[in-house]
Amino acid sequence: MSYRVVFMIEAERDMGDIEAYLSQFYASTVRKFFVQLEKQVKTLETMPFMYPAYREDPFFRKMTVNDYMLFYSVDEKRQIVIIHRIFHSSRDINKQIMIDRSER
DSSP, rough: OOOOEOOHHHHHHHHHHHHHTTHHHHHHHHHHHHHHHHHHHHHHOOOSSSOOBTTTTTTTTEEEEHHHHHHEETTTTEEEEEEEEETTTTTTTEEEEEEEHOOO
């Protein structure tokens, strides 16, 4: 069974912010991060439940990619994995997820 993976506009913005931040260091840092992100997101096409549910809100599942946390949900009926946000693990993730939760 194959799922389609889609990125919400907020997650796309997060990726732009990550790229801008990481580009301050080495060009290879940006490339390495996005190669790793793509590799891990690809696993969601066939194994969307391999990553744990987010304890504070089980609607979301979370995946760690280097120093970042990727939050996604699975629509089993439509066979879609929805990437909602990507945060640096040092951020107040619970606060941000509460904001996103209120917008659902």
